[in-house]
Amino acid sequence: MHPHLHTKDNTGCEEVMSALEACHARGLLWKSMGMCSSLKQDVNKCLRAERVDRTVKNREDAMAKRQKMKAVWAEIDANS
16 A cells, blocks of 8 residues: 555544555455455545545635634724
């Protein structure tokens, strides 16, 4: 597995990624015959869920920041 996946905020997927790494470590035959495909799908699902969660959090943070900026600008306009 790519090292950068372990350094990001994907700690919820670490167990699934480790299982996929163990499957890949069994050898080329396991990978080429599709023995690790279900684990790969599980990793993809887990990473997607993590990304969706980050997206929701980022959107909420951006909305809060936008509201704060609107309030600041309204105060500036009111005092001008």
